[in-house]
Amino acid sequence: MPPSWHVTAQLSGLIGRAPPGGGGASGRAYWESSDQFTPRLRRAAVAMGAGKADHLFWVSDAAEWIDKGVAKQLPTAIRIIDIWHAWQHVHEASRGVYPDDEAKAHTWARRYCADLEY
Numbered sequence: 001m002p003p004s005w006h007v008t009a010q011l012s013g014l015i016g017r018a019p020p021g022g023g024g025a026s027g028r029a030y031w032e033s034s035d036q037f038t039p040r041l042r043r044a045a046v047a048m049g050a051g052k053a054d055h056l057f058w059v060s061d062a063a064e065w066i067d068k069g070v071a072k073q074l075p076t077a078i079r080i081i082d083i084w085h086a087w088q089h090v091h092e093a094s095r096g097v098y099p100d101d102e103a104k105a106h107t108w109a110r111r112y113c114a115d116l117e118y
Helices: 034-048 064-073 083-097 102-116
Strands: 004-011 025-032 057-060 078-081
Touching: 025 034, 034 064, 057 064, 078 083, 083 102
Parallel strands: 057 078
Antiparallel strands: 004 025
């Protein structure tokens, strides 16, 4: 994948301790290829002490390139799709369920998007 903006964010609540330097969260943006970015995720997790965590989670937009990269770098991590992108995928699916009826597709999508909030 050609260079583009990628963001790493470190959230202390995920592993129960503050990132280096204190505080509850930190993050950075980088202009780099996906081959450079996914190893950065591993380094960030190691710096946070993720090896001491019972569970490691990561938040994603469900893009295939990042799923593959994180699976390679952090194979035990559990993916959570961010809510905005989850809703987007539900709306895409609704058009497959009701390809000829936009109103029904919208109603179906709203129902399942609401389910994701709970």
